[in-house]
Structures are given as C-alpha cells and as structure tokens.
Amino acid sequence: xxxxxxxxxxxxxxxxxxxxxxxxxxxxxxxxxxxxxxxxxxxxxxxxxxxxxxxxxxxxxxxxxxxxxxxxxxxxxxxxxxxxxxxxxxxxxxxxxxxxxxxxxxxxxxxxxxxxxxxxxxxxxxxxxxxxxxxxxxxxxxxxxxxxxxxxxxxxxxxxxxxxxxxxxxxxxxxxxxxxxxxxxxxxxxxxxxxxxxxxxxxxxxxxxxxxxxxxxxxxxxxxxxxxxxxxxxxxxxxxxxxxxxxxxxxxxxxxxxxxxxxxxxxxxxxxxxxxxxxxxxxxxxxxxxxxxxxxxxxxxxxxxxxxxxxxxxxxxxxxxxxxxxxxxxxxxxxxxxxxxxxxxxxxxxxxxxxxxxxxxxxxxxxxxxxxxxxxxxxxxxxxxxxxxxxxxxxxxxxxxxxxxxxxxxxxxxxxxxxxxxxxxxxxxxxxxxxxxxxxxxxxxxxxxxxxxxxxxxxxxxxxxxxxxxxxxxxxxxxxxxxxxxxxxxxxxxxxxxxxxxxxxxxxx
Numbered sequence: 070x071x072x073x074x075x076x077x078x079x080x081x082x083x084x085x086x087x088x089x090x091x092x093x094x095x096x097x098x099x100x101x102x103x104x105x106x107x108x109x110x111x112x113x114x115x116x117x118x119x120x121x122x123x124x125x126x127x128x129x130x131x132x133x134x135x136x137x138x139x140x141x142x143x144x145x146x147x148x149x150x151x152x153x154x155x156x157x158x159x160x161x162x163x164x165x166x167x168x169x170x171x172x173x174x175x176x177x178x179x180x181x182x183x184x185x186x187x188x189x190x191x192x193x194x195x196x197x198x199x200x201x202x203x204x205x206x207x208x209x210x211x212x213x214x215x216x217x218x219x220x221x222x223x224x225x226x227x228x229x230x231x232x233x234x235x236x237x238x239x240x241x242x243x244x245x246x247x248x249x250x251x252x253x254x255x256x257x258x259x260x261x262x263x264x265x266x267x268x269x270x271x272x273x274x275x276x277x278x279x280x281x282x283x284x285x286x287x288x289x290x291x292x293x294x295x296x297x298x299x300x301x302x303x304x305x306x307x308x309x310x311x312x313x314x315x316x317x318x319x320x321x322x323x324x325x326x327x328x329x330x331x332x333x334x335x336x337x338x339x340x341x342x343x344x345x346x347x348x349x350x351x352x353x354x355x356x357x358x359x360x361x362x363x364x365x366x367x368x369x370x371x372x373x374x375x376x377x378x379x380x381x382x383x384x385x386x387x388x389x390x391x392x393x394x395x396x397x398x399x400x401x402x403x404x405x406x407x408x409x410x411x412x413x414x415x416x417x418x419x420x421x422x423x424x425x426x427x428x429x430x431x432x433x434x435x436x437x438x439x440x441x442x443x444x445x446x447x448x449x450x451x452x453x454x455x456x457x458x459x460x461x462x463x464x465x466x467x468x469x470x471x472x473x474x475x476x477x478x479x480x481x482x483x484x485x486x487x488x489x490x491x492x493x494x495x496x497x498x499x500x501x502x503x504x505x506x507x508x509x510x511x512x513x514x515x516x517x518x519x520x521x522x523x524x525x526x527x528x529x530x531x532x533x534x535x536x537x538x539x540x541x542x543x544x545x546x547x548x549x550x551x552x553x554x555x556x557x558x559x560x561x562x563x564x565x566x567x568x569x570x571x572x573x574x575x576x577x578x
Contacts, residue, residue: 077119078102095167118139120139123143126139140157145158146158205235211269214243225425230418233374236261239416241420247283252313256268256327257271278295307372313422323359326346328372331394364424366424367399369394389406401559435507448470522566523566
C-alpha cells in the first residue's frame with residue numbers, strides 16, 4: 070500500500086497540511102500538496118492517486134491523468150459509474166481515509182502488476198517475432214533453387230512458395246545438374262516450428278544428397294533413410310520428387326502422398342497420382358518410381374495448400390483449378406486466379422514447367438543502343454508505330470521495356486546509379502554505350518518478347534529470394550516483382566543476359 074504516489078489539491082491549507090501529516094505518518098513515501106488545479110497542472114507530475122474536493126474536480130482531469138484514480142471529498146457518499154472516481158464524506162475519519170486508500174492501493178498495485186506482465190509479454194512476443202524472422206530467413210537460405218525463372222531449351226520453370234505464416238511446413242528443392250532437372254516438394258505434417266524444422270532439415274539433407282548422387286533410386290534410398298531418423302513416432306511427411314531429362318524429354322516421378330501431378334496438353338488435363346504412401350518413422354514399403362515420356366504444354370507439382378485453400382463459401386480451390394487450368398499455360402495466370410478467389414489457409418508450394426510452343430511468328434526485330442531513359446522512350450515510340458496494340462497491352466509493353474531496361478542498366482553496365490534519377494530526370498551516362506537486341510513474336514494467345522544484352526549478367530536466383538521474402542523495402546529488383554504480377558511468364562537465359570517475357574493478348578489477363 071505504501072508505494073503509491075499521492076497528490077492533494079485543496080485551497081484550504083490547514084486541511085492539506087493535516088492530510089499530508091496523516092499520510093506521512095502512515096509512511097507513504099510520495100505525497101505532494103497543491104492549492105489549486107492550475108498549480109497541479111503546471112508541475113506536470115503523475116500520481117497514482119489524487120485527493121481533491123468534488124467542487125474543484127474537472128472531468129478533463131481524467132484525460133490529463135489517464136493512469137490516476139481520483140478520491141473526491143463530497144458532502145455525502147455517492148455511487149460512481151467511473152471506476153477511476155471514488156467518493157469520501159468531508160467528515161471522514163483517519164481510519165475511513167486509510168480504508169479508502171488501501172482499496173485504491175490494491176487496485177493500483179494490481180494495475181501495475183498487470184502492466185508489468187503485459188510489458189513482459191510484449192517483449193517476449195517481440196523476441197519471438199524477431200527469432201521467427203531469423204528462422205524464416207534461415208529456412209529460405211536452406212532452399213536451393215538454380216532453376217526457377219529460367220528457360221532451358223524449350224522449357225520454362227516457375228515457382229510459387231508461400232508460407233501461411235512466417236515459418237513453413239513446406240519446403241522444396243530445384244536443381245539443374247548435367248542436363249537433368251531435379252524438383253522436390255516437401256510437406257511436413259502439422260504446422261509451426263516442428264513442421265518447419267522437419268521440412269527445413271529434410272530439404273537441407275536433400276541438397277547434400279543431390280550434390281553427390283544422380284541416380285533417382287539411390288537418391289531416394291539415402292533421402293528416406295535420413296527422413297525416417299528425423300521423424301517422431303507419430304509424425305508423417307509427404308514428398309514428391311521429379312527427375313527430368315532435358316535432352317530426351319523423359320521424366321521420373323516418386324510421389325509419397327502428395328496431390329497428383331497435373332499434366333496439361335492442349336486443353337486436356339491428366340493426373341499422375343501418388344505411387345507411394347506418406348513416409349513414417351517405421352515405413353518399410355518398397356520405393357516406387359514411375360517413368361514417363363509424355364509431351365505436355367504444362368506440368369504442375371503442388372502441395373495440398375494450393376488445392377485445399379477455400380473461398381468465402383468454403384469451396385476448395387480444386388474446383389476452380391479444374392476450370393482454369395485448361396485455359397492457362399503459365400503459373401502466373403493460375404496464381405492470379407488463386408489469389409482472386411481463395412484465402413490461402415495453409416503453406417503452399419507450386420512448381421510449374423511450361424513448354425515453349427513452336428507456333429510463334431516473328432513480328433519485330435531491332436538492335437537498340439542506349440545511354441539514358443530518352444533512348445528507351447524513342448524505342449517505345451518505335452514499337453508503338455510498328456505494332457498495332459490495344460491500350461492495355463501497350464501499357465504492359467511499356468512497363469516491361471522500362472523495367473528490363475533499368476535492370477540491364479544496373480546489372481550489365483554499372484551499379485553506382487540512382488534509379489530515381491534515371492526515371493524522373495532522364496539522367497544521361499555518356500560513358501555507357503549499351504546495346505540490346507529485341508525480338509517480338511506472337512501466336513494466337515501470346516506475345517513473346519526476347520531481349521538480349523551483352524553485359525555481365527546477374528544471379529537470377531536473387532529475384533526468387535526477394536519474391537519469397539516479399540521484401541518491398543528494397544528499390545532495386547522490386548520492379549521485376551511487379552512485372553511478375555502483370556505478365557504471364559518471365560524467364561531468363563544466359564546468366565540473366567537474355568530474358569523471355571510472355572504477355573497474354575486478351576485484355577485484363
């Protein structure tokens with residue numbers, strides 16, 4: 070009780086002296102007296118309790134002292150609807166005053182205890198949040214992917230990895246090694262730290278095994294032996310692994326309880342269903358690997374978060390996918406529909422392989438020299454005069470060329486520049502004589518823009534890291550992420566020195 074601070078406000082000096090003497094005798098450590106409200110406000114002190122006459126109390130004091138309880142001296146005892154206002158009769162005895170202060174002291178001490186616990190909880194949550202961010206970044210760093218956003222031969226590879234929360238029970242691997250592509254999607258049972266730890270450790274050891282081994286049977290044998298040691302007695306892990314031969318167009322699949330692989334050819338959809346059960350600590354089944362040599366326009370590997378996320382009516386996205394997939398050729402088209410119709414309620418990973426069709430015809434080709442944004446504007450004007458484009462497509466073309474231009478400028482020729490200056494002030498760099506070669510193709514559904522430069526290139530995988538972290542605080546490379554939301558496909562070749570962009574012709578796509 071003795072550790073609360075008290076302020077006394079009264080014009081009667083004798084009363085304030087009497088009251089203060091009593092409180093000091095009761096060993097209250099902090100007691101201050103004031104002769105008017107204005108004097109109280111001038112000092113700007115804070116108190117746990119202010120004792121004052123009812124006639125000089127103003128309701129505005131509740132806002133000025135938001136953490137203070139007021140004990141008002143009144144002609145009679147009143148009931149208060151405000152828990153911060155108490156009343157005591159003017160003829161109070163010392164014992165009555167002491168009782169009132171004891172009650173108020175209990176309330177204030179309880180408030181302080183609650184506030185301290187809340188502050189401790191806030192600090193604990195901030196610490197947990199900080200550690201989750203670190204863990205999420207480490208989880209991303211454990212993902213090896215030298216395939217996504219790349220075009221290899223006739224195949225384009227795209228990926229969507231989206232934890233529901235910061236930590237994900239999903240993980241994946243995407244390796245390009247010796248004319249082969251290895252893609253694995255891992256889905257650990259449950260959510261939170263346990264599932265993310267299982268998924269992360271599994272992908273980490275998978276990277277190590279893939280670095281040492283090329284035979285899929287041997288890869289899986291070593292992989293599963295490790296996974297079984299990692300799993301708890303009641304824990305399960307689902308996984309799909311694809312090995313693709315780029316030269317012979319052959320692929321092998323081992324699916325351990327994951328959703329089926331979707332194969333699209335023209336507008337026909339076929340499914341390759343799981344050929345193995347989910348993995349448990351005591352799993353002893355023989356590993357099944359199926360081999361295929363099928364022509365396809367698009368192949369889709371997914372975790373269950375993609376097809377099980379629901380719309381407002383509780384209908385899973387699986388229902389939409391059956392309608393949308395036959396009309397889509399690129400992952401970005403599916404993602405726009407997915408984000409439009411459902412709320413993601415589970416960790417989601419999607420890997421798409423799209424085959425570049427040979428039915429495109431060339432409609433434009435030119436070599437473009439530049440050293441400032443004015444050169445880009447001239448080029449855009451030339452495109453506009455040579456091609457007949459509607460306004461929506463024209464705007465997409467402009468955004469594509471501007472961002473690719475700036476990307477080439479940054480990575481191919483120099484890094485010490487201000488992007489704002491180039492865009493807004495047409496900053497010119499006479500020391501640069503950059504060249505890009507532009508080709509534009511079309512078929513009935515898409516424009517295919519191919520841009521080559523002769524610069525030093527860049528690490529394409531950094532775009533993937535940026536997209537997964539959703540880090541829009543950085544200015545550089547942010548534009549490429551914007552492009553991913555307006556084009557159908559964006560794929561690099563030759564260490565970033567060649568980019569393929571696919572833009573759907575229909576308005577609004």
